[in-house]
Amino acid sequence: MTVCTRFAPSPTGYLHIGGVRTALYSWLHARRLKGRFVLRIEDTDLERSTPEATAAILEGMEWLGLHWDAGPFYQTQRMDRYREVLAQMLAAGSAYYCYCSKEELEAMREEQHARKEKPRYDGRCRTRHEPRPGVQPVVRFRSPDRGETVVEDLIHGTVRFQNAELDDLIIARADGTPTYNFCVVVDDWDMGITHVIRGDDHLNNTPRQMQILQALGATPPVYAHVPMILGPDKQKLSKRHGAVSVLEYREEGYLPEALLNFLLRLGWAHGDQEVFSIAEMIDLFRIEEVHRAASAFNPEKLLWLNAQHIQALTAAELAERLRPYLLREGIDAACLQAGPDLEAVVLALRERAKTLVEMARGALFFYRAPTEAVTADRDKHLRGRAELLQKAAALLGELPSWDATSLHDALQSLAAAESEGKLGKIAQPLRVAVAGCAVSPPLDQTLAILGREESLARLRRALAWTE
Template sequence: MSVRTRFAPSPTGYLHIGGVRTALYSWLHARRQGGRFVLRIEDTDLERSTPEATAAILEGMAWLGLDWDEGPFYQTQRMDRYREVLAQMLAAGTAYYCYCSREEVDAMREEQRTRGEKPRYDGRCRTRSTAREGVAPVIRFRSPDTGETVVEDLIHGRVSFQNSELDDLIIARSDGTPTYNFCVVVDDWDMGITHVIRGDDHLNNTPRQMQILQALGANLPVYAHVPMILGPDKQKLSKRHGAVSVLEYREQGFLPDALLNFLIRLGWSHGDEEIFSREQMIEFFQINTVNKAASAFNPEKLLWINAQHMQRLSPEGLAQHLRPYLDAQGITEASLAQGPDLSAVVALLQERAKTLVEMAEAARIFYLAPVTGEVKDVEKHLHGQGALLESLLQHLEALPVWTAAAIHSAIQELAVSHAEGKMGKIAQPLRVAVAGRAVSPPIDGTLALLGKAETLARIRHARSWLAAV
C-alpha cells in the first residue's frame, strides 16, 4: 500500500515553525517512501479562519519548497460529505442525538466531581427514543464502554487509554455543523491517509478518532506524534523566542533549505552530522527515530546553519536568492547593471554574511557610493587623513594592472612608508573613504571589484569632503 501523509493546518493564524516542522516530517516521510503528500486546510472555525491566513500558509509552504501532491482541500467545501457520514452513523446506531442542555451536562459533571469521579457525559441519551421539544440536539458518538484503545505510536511507543474514561464525544453541534475530531476522521478516511504525523498535543484526540474510524469500518492509519518545540528557556515557544510566521524568516534573510535543516535537527539526528541538503534529508530521515522529548529553539544555531548553507551554494545560485533583498538597500536593476557582477560580489561576501539581509547590506557599497560616512568611523579613522588620501590616490592611480594582488602590494608599500608597516592604519581610512564605514570585506578584493575609476572617484570625493569640513 502506497504511503500517504497529510499536513492539515487551521487558517486561524500564521504558519509558525512548529507547524512547519510537522509539515516537513510528513513531507519527508512521503518523499522517502515514494508516497503522496496531501495538503488540507481545516477551516471549519468560521469565526477565526481568514483568507489572509490561508494565503500565508500556501505562500509559506511554497517558499519552503514543501510541494504537495494533492490539494489543498478545504473542509468548508466538504460539508455535504460530513452530513452524509453522520446520517450513516445515526442509522447504524454508532451515533445518537443528545438532547441534554449545557446546564444539565454541567450539573452532571459537578455531581461526578463531588463523588470523586472523573467528569464525563454518562450516556443518558443513548436510549432516548423520542425528541425533546424545544431542544436542538447535538450528535454524539457511541464510544465503547469497556476495554482499552491502544495507540501504537511511532515516536511515543505504546500508549493505552481506558475506554471507560472516554465519554461519548460530540461529533456534530446543535446547529448541525460537524466538530473537529469528526471532520478529521472523515477526511483521513476519504483521502486514504496511511500515516498521521502531527504534534503530540493531539495525542489525547487519537483514541477517539481511532474509535470513530473503527465504527466506520475504516483502516486505521499509523500515528506519529511529534514533540513540541520549546524556547531557549525551556518554556513554551512564544513570539519572543521565534514563534513567528515562517514568512518572517524569509524577510530576515534565511534560506528555505537552511530553515528546514534547522527544524529537522530539532528532535532528530543522523550521527554527528549537522548540515543536510534537501536530498540528504529525504534519504536519511526516518520518522520512528524522532526523539519523543521536546527540543529547544536556538536562534544562534539557526544563524550558524544558515551561514553554512550560504557558503555551500555557488555564488551564482546564492546571487539569485539575494536579488529580492537588494531592493530594500536601494539597489536597482540599473545600479546592478552599472556595478560589478553580482556573483563576484557574492563570492567576496560569502564567508562573512550569516543572512541574506546582512549580505545585501554589505553589497550596497559596490553599487551605491556613500554620500558621507558613518559619523563614528569618520571621526575615528578619516579626520585629519587628507595627506594619506592624497598618497593613496597617487599609489593606486599609478598601478598598471587593477587586481587584488596589485592593490594589496600598493597598500602594503604605503603602510611601510607612512604607518610603520601597520596595514590597518592605511586600510581603515581607505575603507571609510570608499565604503563609508570601517567594516568591509578584504579591502584589496573590495577595490578590485569596485574598479579603478570608481575607487579613485570615491577617494577624491572623500578628500574634497575632508577639505570642506
C-alpha cells in the same frame, strides 16, 4: 501500499515553526518512501479562520519548498460529505442524537463532581429515540464501553487508553456543523492517509479518532506524535522566543533550507552531523528516530546554520537569492545591471554574512557611493589623513592592471612607505574612504570589484571628509 502523509493547519493564525516542523517531518517521510504528501486546510472554525491566514500558509509552504502532491483541500468545501457519513453512522447505530439541555448536562457534571468522579457524559440519550420539544440535538459517537484502545505510536511507543474513560464524543453540533475530531477522521479516511504525523498535543484525540474509523469499517493510519518545541528558557514557545510567522524569517534574510535544517534537528539527529542538504534530509530522516522529549529553540544555532547554508550556495545561486533584498534596500534593477558584478560582490561578502539582510546591507556601498563616512569611523581613521589619500590615489591610478593581486601589491608598497609595512594602518583609512565605514571585504578585493574609475573617484571625494 502507497504511503500518504498530510499536513492540516487551521487558518486561524500564522504558520509558525512548530507547524512547519510537523509539515517537514510529514513531507520527508512521504518523500523518502516515494509516497504522497497532502495539504489540507482545516477551516471549519468560521469565526477565527481568515483568507489572509490561508494565503500566508500557502505562501509559507511554497517558500519553504514543501510542495504538496494533492490539495489544498478545504474542510468547508466538504460539508456534504461529512453529512453523508453522519447519516451513515446514525443509520448504523454507531452515532445517536443527544437531546440533553445545557442545564441537564451541568447538573450531571455537578453530581459527578459531588461523587468525586471524572466529569463525563453518561450516555443517557443512547436509548432515547423521541425528540424533545425545544431542544436542537447534537450528534454523539457511541464509544465502546469496555476494553481498551491501543495506539502504537512511532515516537511514544505503545499508549493504552481505557474505553470506560472515554465518553460519547459530540461529532456534530446542534446547528449541524461537524466537529474537529469527526472531520479529521473522514478526511483521513477519504484521502487515504496512511501515516498521521502531528504534535503530541493531539495524542489524547487519537483513541477517539481510531474508534470512529473502526466504526466506519476503516483501518486507522499509523500515528506519530511529535513533542513540542520549547523556548531557550524551557518554557512554552512564544513570540519572544521566535514563535512568529515563518514568513518573518524570510523577511529577516534566512534561507528556507537553513530553517528546515534547524527544525529537522529539533528532536532528531544523525550522529554528529549538523548541516544537511534537502537531499540528505530525505535520505536520512526516520520518523521512528525522533526523540520523545521536547526540544529547545536556539536562535544562535539557527543563525549559524543560516551562515553555513549561505556559504554552500554557488555565486550564481546566492546572487539570485540576494537580489530581492537589494531591491528592498532601494537598489533598483538598473543600478544592479550597471554596477559591479553581483556574483563577485556575494563572493566577497558571503564568508561573514549570517543573513541575506546583513549581506544586502553590506553590499550597498558597492552600488551606492557613500555621501559621507560614519562619523566615528571618519574621526578615527580619516582625520589628518589627506596626504595618505592623495598618495594612494596617485599610486593606484598609475597601475597598468586593476585586479586584486596588483592592488594588493600596490597597497603593500604604500604600507611599507607610510606605516612601516603595517597594512592595517593604511587599509582602514582607505576602506572608510571607499566604503563609508570601517567594515568591508578585504580592501584589494573591494577596490577590484568597484573598478578603477569608481575607486579613484571615491578616494578623491573622501579628501573633503578629512577636514
